[in-house]
Amino acid sequence: xxxxxxxxxxxxxxxxxxxxxxxxxxxxxxxxxxxxxxxxxxxxxxxxxxxxxxxxxxxxxxxxxxxxxxxxxxxxxxxxxxxxxxxxxxxxxxxxxxxxxxxxxxxxxxxxxxxxxxxxxxxxxxxxxxxxxxxxxxxxxxxxxxxxxxxxxxxxxxxxxxxxxxxxxxxxxxxxxxxxxxxxxxxxxxxxxxxxxxxxxxxxxxxxxxxxxxxxxxxxxxxxxxxxxxxxxxxxxxxxxxxxxxxxxxxxxxxxxxxxxxxxxxxxxxxxxxxxxxxxxxxxxxxxxxxxxxxxxxxxxxxxxxxxxxxxxxxxxxxxxxxxxxxxxxxxxxxxxxxxxxxxxxx
Amino acid sequence: xxxxxxxxxxxxxxxxxxxxxxxxxxxxxxxxxxxxxxxxxxxxxxxxxxxxxxxxxxxxxxxxxxxxxxxxxxxxxxxxxxxxxxxxxxxxxxxxxxxxxxxxxxxxxxxxxxxxxxxxxxxxxxxxxxxxxxxxxxxxxxxxxxxxxxxxxxxxxxxxxxxxxxxxxxxxxxxxxxxxxxxxxxxxxxxx
Amino acid sequence: xxxxxxxxxxxxxxxxxxxxxxxxxxxxxxxxxxxxxxxxxxxxxxxxxxxxxxxxxxxxxxxxxxxxxxxxxxxxxxxxxxxxxxxxxxxxxxxxxxxxxxxxxxxxxxxxxxxxxxxxxxxxxxxxxxxxxxxxxxxxxxxxxxxxxxxxxxxxxxxxxxxxxxxxxxxxxxxxxxxxxxxxxxxxxxxxxxxxxxxxxxxxxxxxxxxxxxxxxxxxxxxxxxxxxxxxxxxxxxxxxxx
Numbered sequence: 001x002x003x004x005x006x007x008x009x010x011x012x013x014x015x016x017x018x019x020x021x022x023x024x025x026x027x028x029x030x031x032x033x034x035x036x037x038x039x040x041x042x043x044x045x046x047x048x049x050x051x052x053x054x055x056x057x058x059x060x061x062x063x064x065x066x067x068x069x070x071x072x073x074x075x076x077x078x079x080x081x082x083x084x085x086x087x088x089x090x091x092x093x094x095x096x097x098x099x100x101x102x103x104x105x106x107x108x109x110x111x112x113x114x115x116x117x118x119x120x121x122x123x124x125x126x127x128x129x130x131x132x133x134x135x136x137x138x139x140x141x142x143x144x145x146x147x148x149x150x151x152x153x154x155x156x157x158x159x160x161x162x163x164x165x166x167x168x169x170x171x172x173x174x175x176x177x178x179x180x181x182x183x184x185x186x187x188x189x190x191x192x193x194x195x196x197x198x199x200x201x202x203x204x205x206x207x208x209x210x211x212x213x214x215x216x217x218x219x220x221x222x223x224x225x226x227x228x229x230x231x232x233x234x235x236x237x238x239x240x241x242x243x244x245x246x247x248x249x250x251x252x253x254x255x256x257x258x259x260x261x262x263x264x265x266x267x268x269x270x271x272x273x274x275x276x277x278x279x280x281x282x283x284x285x286x287x288x289x290x291x292x293x294x295x296x297x298x299x300x301x302x303x304x305x306x307x308x309x310x311x312x313x314x315x316x317x318x319x320x321x322x323x324x325x326x327x328x329x330x331x332x333x334x335x336x337x338x339x340x341x342x343x344x345x346x347x
Numbered sequence: 348x349x350x351x352x353x354x355x356x357x358x359x360x361x362x363x364x365x366x367x368x369x370x371x372x373x374x375x376x377x378x379x380x381x382x383x384x385x386x387x388x389x390x391x392x393x394x395x396x397x398x399x400x401x402x403x404x405x406x407x408x409x410x411x412x413x414x415x416x417x418x419x420x421x422x423x424x425x426x427x428x429x430x431x432x433x434x435x436x437x438x439x440x441x442x443x444x445x446x447x448x449x450x451x452x453x454x455x456x457x458x459x460x461x462x463x464x465x466x467x468x469x470x471x472x473x474x475x476x477x478x479x480x481x482x483x484x485x486x487x488x489x490x491x492x493x494x495x496x497x498x499x500x501x502x503x504x505x506x507x508x509x510x511x512x513x514x515x516x517x518x519x520x521x522x523x524x525x526x527x528x529x530x531x532x533x534x535x536x537x538x539x
Numbered sequence: 540x541x542x543x544x545x546x547x548x549x550x551x552x553x554x555x556x557x558x559x560x561x562x563x564x565x566x567x568x569x570x571x572x573x574x575x576x577x578x579x580x581x582x583x584x585x586x587x588x589x590x591x592x593x594x595x596x597x598x599x600x601x602x603x604x605x606x607x608x609x610x611x612x613x614x615x616x617x618x619x620x621x622x623x624x625x626x627x628x629x630x631x632x633x634x635x636x637x638x639x640x641x642x643x644x645x646x647x648x649x650x651x652x653x654x655x656x657x658x659x660x661x662x663x664x665x666x667x668x669x670x671x672x673x674x675x676x677x678x679x680x681x682x683x684x685x686x687x688x689x690x691x692x693x694x695x696x697x698x699x700x701x702x703x704x705x706x707x708x709x710x711x712x713x714x715x716x717x718x719x720x721x722x723x724x725x726x727x728x729x730x731x732x733x734x735x736x737x738x739x740x741x742x743x744x745x746x747x748x749x750x751x752x753x754x755x756x757x758x759x760x761x762x763x764x765x766x767x768x769x770x771x772x773x774x775x776x777x778x779x780x781x782x
Binding site: 269273286292295329336 | 557720
């Protein structure tokens with residue numbers, strides 16, 4: 001490890017670093033048309049110099065399917081499926097530096113490497129090396145890519161938003177600080193972020209679909225898959241119009257809302273610590289229910305035949321848990337919270 | 348399993364991934380790992396009683412790497428991997444039990460479990476109690492129970508993974524539940 | 540005696556529990572259950588077991604397991620394969636692996652290794668008074684808690700010492716969310732003190748601890764990825780300098 005690495009002296013899990021230094025690091029993700037964005041532009045220009053940009057466009061023929069594997073660091077990535085058999089990549093490099101020559105050099109060194117192996121296109125953003133630990137650069141690449149509608153897409157960025165629309169092959173979209181939005185993809189595998197929201201609309205998954213964030217919300221509207229896993233730590237989970245055979249939805253302080261048709265024999269495991277859990281069922285599928293809270297309450301619109309409680313080891317108030325079955329009990333519902341409420345409602 | 352709309356695309360994706368792993372593509376291997384490691388770890392851990400879970404998981408993925416060349420797409424890549432994993436776990440568990448002089452069971456054994464004696468009905472089952480009860484299950488029905496009731500596979504999938512009929516999967520899972528009930532009931536009963 | 544009466548032996552319990560019978564079959568079973576407490580108890584218990592199995596602890600493999608597997612593959616006698624595609628894992632991960640290796644035991648949060656050998660089935664445990672039973676469950680819980688605690692401490696150590704790899708804003712988000720989880724843990728602990736036998740409080744505690752381990756593992760993986768990026772850059776730097 002070179003001395004350059006150790007210049008980052010902020011130990012952040014112990015104390016949050018100063019915001020000024022944070023700005024010099026990877027920034028981005030503000031929508032361009034807000035007053036705050038305009039302020040930020042002027043601020044950035046004063047601190048870091050004017051923005052220099054460079055645009056690159058490349059088209060690669062891949063056949064009706066093909067695959068895109070894109071890895072970015074700072075900047076947004078937007079991918080859309082279109083007709084045709086080529087992958088078209090438009091990349092805008094943006095660099096700021098007080099010294100115009102230095103900025104130009106950095107712009108050149110901010111590399112976009114595109115490699116094609118068969119019908120698979122790999123795109124990598126590589127950052128310029130820091131000159132003597134210079135912290136006054138801000139560099140990003142924003143990608144807009146169109147791919148054949150049957151292509152598979154895997155995109156990753158660290159600081160920026162990722163979105164994928166109308167692509168039929170397998171889709172994986174990840175970022176760390178930014179939002180992920182996936183729309184109209186029948187073969188979604190993963191959409192994740194750390195500090196941002198995950199939105200999935202009109203999607204399907206071939207097997208297990210995974211939606212995750214740490215501090216943001218997970219929103220899925222119109223989703224069909226064998227199995228869905230979604231999680232947040234401090235954000236809410238909102239699932240509507242869902243058709244899955246297996247579900248695991250967990251949050252710690254966020255609430256969970258689940259509107260669905262249960263599958264026969266399906267298993268649905270929803271849990272939060274302090275958030276509320278509310279499930280709205282449109283179906284008459286029978287279920288086995290295990291709903292509990294420690295300090296909240298539980299309510300069900302469905303008539304549940306309570307399981308005989310054989311022992312008294314675990315005396316609990318009757319409004320803190322419901323364990324029993326409705327109908328033929330073929331599906332399994334586990335709804336657990338610690339201090340929230342649980343509601344099982346009819347649509 | 349997967350709907351017919353997807354099965355063609357999924358099969359191709361499976362064959363493609365297998366091919367890339369075979370030719371040494373690290374990203375492809377990592378993708379397979381990320382997709383299945385967690386569930387396989389849970390299976391291996393409860394099949395072996397927790398102690399060797401990491402070693403077992405390593406073995407499983409090494410075996411997968413070595414054998415991926417023989418995957419032809421007859422089943423999904425996931426099923427192929429789980430089959431490989433469960434066979435390995437069963438072998439290890441049976442070897443250990445034979446060494447320790449315990450009688451082991453086979454998957455084809457007719458359902459010899461006695462009709463469960465009526466006992467006190469169970470109250471809410473704590474996870475610890477259940478883990479202990481699973482530990483006491485003989486290998487074959489433990490495998491079926493873990494796959495079906497814990498990991499959530501359907502009976503047909505369990506059958507595909509374990510190489511038995513769907514009927515055998517159902518009877519093994521039922522046998523496991525009866526044994527667990529008996530194990531938990533004995534504990535409760537003795538508590539007075 | 541009606542021909543429709545099903546005996547206990549003949550009762551299709553397994554199929555009934557999984558909701559697989561047709562309506563006529565279900566009615567026939569229900570008629571039997573109406574008059575048979577033993578089978579009612581059996582059906583209820585089987586459903587309890589099935590439901591409980593579904594929500595067992597989800598265990599996670601340690602974050603570095605993939606690297607260890609890759610390291611072993613790299614050292615295998617190779618088939619006709621492009622081993623150059625594999626990262627040079629050992630050189631790249633040296634220090635980090637050593638630290639993570641120290642955590643191997645700590646991050647295995649399985650409960651089974653902590654269990655005392657159970658009595659052979661059918662025998663009555665000695666001195667099995669209710670108090671003794673509660674104590675033994677208590678001891679198991681404490682042991683499991685300690686296990687999680689060790690895993691958490693180990694991961695925190697790595698995360699803290701290498702956190703400079705992370706973007707400060709991301710690190711701040713992770714830190715804030717770790718606090719959310721910590722609060723959940725302390726609430727569950729407090730609840731368990733007032734109601735030690737509460738399954739809900741127990742589950743709350745273990746769910747929260749598991750989430751903390753997962754979050755820390757995610758943090759460590761992120762640090763990893765940043766380091767991978769930096770390593771690549773460092774590599775290029777070395778090449779440039781030696782030109």
